[in-house]
Amino acid sequence: MDTIINWFEIPVQDLERATAFYEAVFATEFRRESMSGMEMAIFPHTKPNPGGALLKSDAFKPAAQGTVVYLHAPDLAAMLERVVKAGGECVFGPQELPDDIGTFALIVDSEGNRLGLHQPV
Template identity: 60%
Template sequence: MNNPINWFEIPVEDLNRATAFYEKLFDAAFRCETIAGIDMAVFPHVKPATGGALVKMAGLTPGEQGTVVYLHTPDLQAALEKVQEAGGRCCMPAQALPHNIGTIAMIIDSEGNRVGLHQPA
């Protein structure tokens, strides 16, 4: 198994607000759809790459506790500069990782989720 990660979902309270936040953060358009009664905004990706979505559904609550998803960014500093402007905040400043892995930071998104950002070396 080369990559066990297949799909991820980030819970949101306000799908429009969350979509606007991430579209601004990544300068990308998300695809909005409803599948099995679940409203979602899908992160842009090219199959077979790992995909994910912002989801609004009963039983999922945004929050700072729990699993942290790290999203790729080619320019961590530029992404961090957009976070507050887009309605979020930085909760862990950029930190270089050992072994030439890259640099990471953590943010709180517009919905209150703790999300990691990773710029590979």
């Protein structure tokens, strides 16, 4: 097993708004899917790498507390600028991590979810 991470879902209230936010921050496009009454916008990924999605469902609600997912940030400074322009908030960072692990920041997305962005060395 190369990684224990398989899939993640970020709950959203407004899928269009959230998709526009993440597409702007990551400068990419998401694929749309729906199944079992859930609407999703899928983060770009290639198999066998882990993937994830924005998820709109009555069973899941955005939250500012709880698990924090850290997403890869190839250019953290540029992404933090796009976070603010896209309607999000930078809570703190960028902050250097010890032992050449990289730099990270904590943000709040357009839906009120708290997420991390990590730029490896």
